[in-house]
Amino acid sequence: MLTGSTSEISTFKGEQRALRADRIGTPGLLLSVLAATAPLMVVAGVVPTTFAAVGIVGVPLIFLILGVVLVLFSFGYAEMSRHVHNAGAFYAYIARGLGGTAGAAASYVALFSYSILQMGIFGIFGFEISSQIAQHWHHNVDWWWPALGGVLLTGVFGALKIDVNARVLGVLLLVETTLVVIFDISFLSDAGPQGVSLHAFDPGTIGGAGFGTALCFCIAGFTGFEQAPVYAEETSRPQRVVARVMFLAVGFATLLFAFSAWAITVAAGPAQVVGMAQKSPTMLFDLNQARIGGTFTDVLNVFFITGIFASMLSFHNVVARYAFAMGRDGLLPAAVSRTTRSGGAPVVGSLIQSTAALIAVICFAVTDDKPGGDPSFAPMMRLFTWAGNVGALGVVLLMAAASIAVIAFFVKRGAARVQAWRLATSGLAAAALLAIAFYAVKDFRVLLGADPGHGLRWILPGIIGLALLIGLVYGLVLHSKNPAAHARIGLGNEAFQLDKAATAAEPTA
Numbered sequence: 001m002l003t004g005s006t007s008e009i010s011t012f013k014g015e016q017r018a019l020r021a022d023r024i025g026t027p028g029l030l031l032s033v034l035a036a037t038a039p040l041m042v043v044a045g046v047v048p049t050t051f052a053a054v055g056i057v058g059v060p061l062i063f064l065i066l067g068v069v070l071v072l073f074s075f076g077y078a079e080m081s082r083h084v085h086n087a088g089a090f091y092a093y094i095a096r097g098l099g100g101t102a103g104a105a106a107s108y109v110a111l112f113s114y115s116i117l118q119m120g121i122f123g124i125f126g127f128e129i130s131s132q133i134a135q136h137w138h139h140n141v142d143w144w145w146p147a148l149g150g151v152l153l154t155g156v157f158g159a160l161k162i163d164v165n166a167r168v169l170g171v172l173l174l175v176e177t178t179l180v181v182i183f184d185i186s187f188l189s190d191a192g193p194q195g196v197s198l199h200a201f202d203p204g205t206i207g208g209a210g211f212g213t214a215l216c217f218c219i220a221g222f223t224g225f226e227q228a229p230v231y232a233e234e235t236s237r238p239q240r241v242v243a244r245v246m247f248l249a250v251g252f253a254t255l256l257f258a259f260s261a262w263a264i265t266v267a268a269g270p271a272q273v274v275g276m277a278q279k280s281p282t283m284l285f286d287l288n289q290a291r292i293g294g295t296f297t298d299v300l301n302v303f304f305i306t307g308i309f310a311s312m313l314s315f316h317n318v319v320a321r322y323a324f325a326m327g328r329d330g331l332l333p334a335a336v337s338r339t340t341r342s343g344g345a346p347v348v349g350s351l352i353q354s355t356a357a358l359i360a361v362i363c364f365a366v367t368d369d370k371p372g373g374d375p376s377f378a379p380m381m382r383l384f385t386w387a388g389n390v391g392a393l394g395v396v397l398l399m400a401a402a403s404i405a406v407i408a409f410f411v412k413r414g415a416a417r418v419q420a421w422r423l424a425t426s427g428l429a430a431a432a433l434l435a436i437a438f439y440a441v442k443d444f445r446v447l448l449g450a451d452p453g454h455g456l457r458w459i460l461p462g463i464i465g466l467a468l469l470i471g472l473v474y475g476l477v478l479h480s481k482n483p484a485a486h487a488r489i490g491l492g493n494e495a496f497q498l499d500k501a502a503t504a505a506e507p508t509a
Helices: 026-037 039-054 059-081 089-098 100-137 144-158 162-189 210-222 225-234 238-268 273-279 283-291 294-328 347-365 380-412 420-442 444-448 456-481 483-487 493-505
Strands: none
Touching: 026 039, 026 162, 026 225, 026 238, 026 294, 039 059, 039 162, 039 210, 039 238, 039 273, 039 283, 039 294, 059 089, 059 210, 059 225, 059 238, 059 380, 059 420, 089 100, 089 225, 089 294, 089 380, 100 144, 100 294, 100 347, 100 380, 100 456, 100 483, 144 294, 144 347, 162 238, 162 283, 162 294, 210 238, 210 380, 210 420, 225 238, 238 273, 238 283, 273 283, 283 294, 294 347, 347 380, 380 420, 380 456, 420 444, 444 456, 456 483
């Protein structure tokens, strides 16, 4: 029997159809969100890969450009978070603005995108651990063994209280950021052959065919900041906390990534940075060892791995909450909205994501005929790069759709004049994000290193198209068969509480 006291509510079996509130405040939410961006993984992995793959020096400038786009996006998105508190953030916003069918389509795109992003990180996680074992203990361990261990460990943490997760993610994030700042300072204090040059911020350095591809790589580095509204139901003051965290996260990531990418060009030299990155995927660690020494580099490698784990856990939490929200809204079986009795964590959604990740790792493992520390990076790095690019494409499309939904939401509420400047920024953000998505699909062959006619250049981005189609069909069928349920898409706990109030108000016979 339910009680009237919020503090006594048990969310086990979803009696209240809500996640446990007041579990996380501004610091905890900020740390959880920033952990998903994995600062050390971006700086040590994404940045050198971008230099190598696209052959342009202006990566720091690209981070600044993307930061501006994401700030424009955040104005409307953050304002929407004051009006809609739902663990299915993206699809809930899109449903409120563009209707239930669009929301259903967005829900499956979000579920697929974040799930695929999380799966991909297990590839680099397994490879880095196996490489360190080979380097320090001279023993080859196939990458999938530590990857499978990562799946298990992430699943265990995913079933714990969100405030416990926030503490773990927060400690790892603070250490990562400190290490990044240390080697940034070392790079600037011991500059390369061209000295402390600002050439990487010259607009001329981002011209050419590689610009679209670089946008794809760098936007993936930001992925995670937009997750703040997913935790709205679990924060103490969602009207203020979510918006504040989003802007802090965007600002932090933009400055750190742009500054660190520039420091790398200073250390290597703008004229040499592309060639050095193409020659060695461990360029950052090589530059660091030459300046600070092997001990610090070993520490850096350890926290590189823990940073990858923090990102895996953060994405796992988001997928579990999207699954919970979809189960609550009837977009997945109702059992998916079950939560734990003690902590209120979305345990079924967590289990689903762990199972999906396990299957992904096994599928890539059975195609691997190389030893654990093989420098060819295949296929564990294919898991990382393919999944990362596919997932990032889905998130970019969701952000574009959410920007359009923000405009529609406030126009329908008669608030267009009051919110005019936010609607303008949302429109600009939508246009920019759609352009990024266009370049992502257009240049997918570059990201894959495939021939123009290779089927994978269409099959992989087609996964997002498939998710969109599944959601659209489901939404249309639901609209035809159960209009009342269709109308509740995106309302989440609000719809449940309204129904409960209406039932309580009915006269008894």
